Amino acid sequence: MQVEKLKYTIWAADAERAAHFYQTVFGAEVVRKNPHIIELSVAGGLIAIHGGGEGKTTWTGLSFQVADVVAAAAEVIADGGKCEREPQPEDGEPPHLAMCEDTDGNQIMLTRARS
Numbered sequence: 001m002q003v004e005k006l007k008y009t010i011w012a013a014d015a016e017r018a019a020h021f022y023q024t025v026f027g028a029e030v031v032r033k034n035p036h037i038i039e040l041s042v043a044g045g046l047i048a049i050h051g052g053g054e055g056k057t058t059w060t061g062l063s064f065q066v067a068d069v070v071a072a073a074a075e076v077i078a079d080g081g082k083c084e085r086e087p088q089p090e091d092g093e094p095p096h097l098a099m100c101e102d103t104d105g106n107q108i109m110l111t112r113a114r115s
Contacts, residue, residue, distance in 0.1 A: 009049075012051060012103075015050065016038075019049055023040070027042070042064070058106055066111070073087050073098040080103045
């Protein structure tokens with residue numbers, strides 16, 4: 001079998017709002033859009049946002065590695081998301097993890113490469 005593409009699909013009550021969130025916060029680019037789904041490219045990966053979700057809190061497994069977790073968490077919050085676990089320093093190093101949610105309750109992680 002030859003895999004043509006790998007994408008991760010999440011559900012959103014408001015797919016347009018969710019797509020805007022990922023475009024604004026993570027610099028995602030729309031690569032495909034129809035009445036049912038919006039595909040976004042982020043750092044070489046694909047996220048498909050499917051409309052019709054319930055807007056409930058849902059763990060996705062999505063993890064975004066960024067240079068500065070604190071700054072990224074602030075951007076998530078500024079664009080309507082939330083971070084239940086604020087970034088905390090660990091073992092004398094800057095924060096390396098934040099647990100956040102997009103505007104539709106999809107839980108995501110922000111991580112920093114550790115030394």
